[in-house]
Amino acid sequence: MVPRTRTLDGAERVIEGRRTRLTVLGIVVMFLFSALFTRLWFLQVADNTSYSAAATENRIKVVYEPALRGQILDRNGKPLVENVATDVVTFDRSAVLTSAERRQAINGLSFVLQTPVKKLERMINPETNPRASPYAPVPLATDVPDEARTYIEEHRADFPGVDVKRVAVRHYPNGTLAAHLLGYVGEINEDELEAREGEGYRQADLIGKDGVELMFESVLRGKPRRLELAVDNRGRVVRTVRDRPAVPGKDVRLTIDVDIQRVAEESLAQGMEGAQHLQNRAEQSSYDTFNAAGGSVVTLDATDGSVVAMASAPSYDPAVFNQGLSQEEFVALRDNPGHPLINRTIQGLYAPGSTWKLITAVGALETGQLDPNFGYNDQGCLEVSNLTFCNAGRTKHGTVNLSRALTVSSDVYFYELGRDMWQHYRTWKQANDDGLPAADDLIKKGYAIQDTARRFGFGEPTGIGLPSEQGGRVPDQQWKEEFNRDEPDPDKRRQNSLWFPGDSVNLSVGQGDLVVTPLQLASAYLAFADGGTLYTPRVAQAILQPGTESGQPPTVFRELPAQPVKDIGITPEVYGPIMEGFTGAVSGQGGTARGAFTGYQPGDVAGKTGTAENTPPKQDTSLFVGIMPATSPRYVVTTVVEEAGFGADVAAPITRRIIDALYGNLNPEAVGVAPAGVEDD
């Protein structure tokens, strides 16, 4: 060791009490470090779990990708709605970008998409493009070519906020065919989001909006892919934490036959077109043609209540909803005077006219008010409490029994029944009002039509399952009372709440306050034709596990069997004379629809025409219900054309063409309205 010089320079003395002062300083520093150490312990060891949870929440972003939506097939597996893949370039308006980054992205897009910058800016700006959802990235281009997709993906850094997504869009191989039945899909709205809370829907998701797309939404939708992504503070993906793959939606096989559906739509269009050139003979002061602006056809399989065809006109193109419809465009479509979005088969409410005579006849027969063989002398008109009710054109049909009355469509025959029913009703009502014991039998007779109508499914939706189905209305005294409950004038209220003879008489021929949907009418005729089994009409046969890309065919996931509602027990005594009348109407002497069905043998087809009066200036509704064949029926076809005159002139020829197709001729002769030899209904 070199000797240390330990001598202290006199000037270099130390501070007085420095050890004490430094000790205090040291203790303070120790205290501070103890505090740090304690805090560290609490954060990392004692309270670690709660901070870990907070950190997880912080950095995990859950992303959902919609599953491939299921297809909709016809009864033979032919696609009605399928998916096609398309590349969509989107720009995220909410992306946090510097103005330079944003400019770079837009300029790059302009180059890649060959679109002017100004146009892109217009699409991105929420004010100039209100159609785009504010919550989702704005689609800037669909059907993007592969090169553009590849370029953007390979130059991700040059396109901040830009994304290319392969999305599946709905494709309708048959165009507008069965549009009302199929419905359409669109972006979920606030109301739907609220209504479907808990079902995992998110903003900008697609959802079935109408028809089968809505009815089978939960089946078609599948389960979206759920990606848990670790992201940084700017939302950039660092890695995938968890990936639950999407479960594709299941396919739905409908009961529709695409060929019959096509013929039905063609026939309806041809018939409407024809009616628009047909003179309205009810208008005698001037030459007037029919408006025939709307109509519908329902074809049911009589063996199980399946819908084979369901057509409504005018129609719309469901594909327009793929691009997303602006509010204005949607309102324009919705408020179009022709109501193209309405499915008239289930939402159209019509007076059934003479087609209703089925119900009146069944009711009268079953309550013992009618001897089917009794010959009644139809003198063309009937006076009921100061009102005169007449046949169309005041035609005198002479002596007619029930079958004949149906064949030639004698209204007076049924007016008479209606008047009788009202008498029973009045007797019962008076006894009831006087507090006397009123016989059940009386009211059964008095309300025979109403009771029968309800038994056949009128007055409530059939339960087919399609959205917005209407129930129609079967009027009686209680209904009138309820309907007029809010009438402020008590005298008027009392008066309007009464059930008048005219009400019963009108009801007997399907007029008055009665309204039905075409589907109800078809369903009721089916229940009659099959001898008393009332089915819930069904549009779908089965839910299918979709086939795989490797060629695995679809397999049945769940059958959707026919659903009979109840047996309403039509006895042969009731069935016989009515069916005879329906057969006669198509093929018998003086049959109202004979002209429309020339060429068919007796028994091939049965049916009933109907011409329902409306409040002027609205023209008559043309109706026809066909049953084929008359012996052991297989199909029921109901055609309703608004403002098209006689059922025999328009609805019957349309029905005939569809029945041609049902008999196997898929290219039948075009509809000829007002066929020769037609007796007016």
Next chain:
Amino acid sequence: MATTGTRLSTRLPRAETGRFAWLATSPLRYLDVALVGSTIAISALGLLMIYSSTHERLRTQGIDELYYVKRQGVSMLIGLALMAALLAIDYRKLRDYAVLVYGVTIALLFAVLTPLGSNARGSQSWFQLPGGFQLQPAELAKFGIIVALAGYLHSHRGEMDPWKLTVTLALGAAPIALVMLQPDLGTVMVLGLIVITMLAVGGAKLTHLLVLGLFAATFVAAIVGLGLLQDYQVDRLAAFTGGGDETTTYNTEQSKIAIGAGGVLGQGFDNGDQTGGGFVPEQHTDFIFTAVGEELGFVGAATLLVLFAVVMWRTWRAALLARDVFGTLVCAGVLAMFAFQSFENMGMTMGIMPVTGIPLPFMSYGGSSTITSFACIALVANVHMRRFS
């Protein structure tokens, strides 16, 4: 000075010839290896943490992933070189230049307020140097104020009277006032703490300190009351006391989450989601400790605390062993500076101190801070190793 710390030992063979012959008589054999070693270890850890908290972001921006690491490395090398240079000079020579050091400090603080200095985030606080480097005179002022006050108090042999107290305070107040004009509240607090600590250790009587405390309280009240604080500074204090808006509490919340999520063993180097994800703002500078907490866990963070504690302990010991007033006061000033900065900085990241822009010595990215810290350690080591000569 092409030697490294590991080769230095007081137990070197007493070789009269050979490569290390000069060591036998050099004060370097008394170099405090623990002190210097700890600071180098902390710096190295700092480099790793700067890497893990910046490279992901730099990569996505298409910049060299090692951009910050390289720059910090250069600062460290400059700091080490400066330390070596300072160690070569006897600290007592430095003592004689105290007036000059003070003058340069004041001059730089003045200059930065002129158009020569640059402005960032409302603070006129640095010079733009060639090569993209920046110099923050307020950081250097820490070194300057320590040397200057120690020099003045030493010349009066540690005897304190009201006049000397006033002069000392005035000497401290000048640079503090200049820093406040930038403004840089964090550095003002550090400088103030240094002055008070040096006064306390340097012989101020208890009554002096009480009076001083009273003045300080009035001063703080005046600053707050007269609205001399910037809005963000008020926000930060309000956030700390429980009020404040969401953006101010965000830093603290994210920082606490990151440290808390680290747990005992941490998520592993370069594996912290909060760190890699850039959730904590200013993470490579003021909030560098959160990266340690998240990625290295309690074990790593506690080790860092221990390393800092070693630095404090060795500095404190040097203050005690110093052979003159200057040495004691220099060490006390450095101790005050490091203790306050590390406590405030780490405390802030853990939510027990308000958020202020005070860097963590040797860890936080920043050249001026790193260089100043090494210079200060050089002072302490110098005092320590020349305690016998």
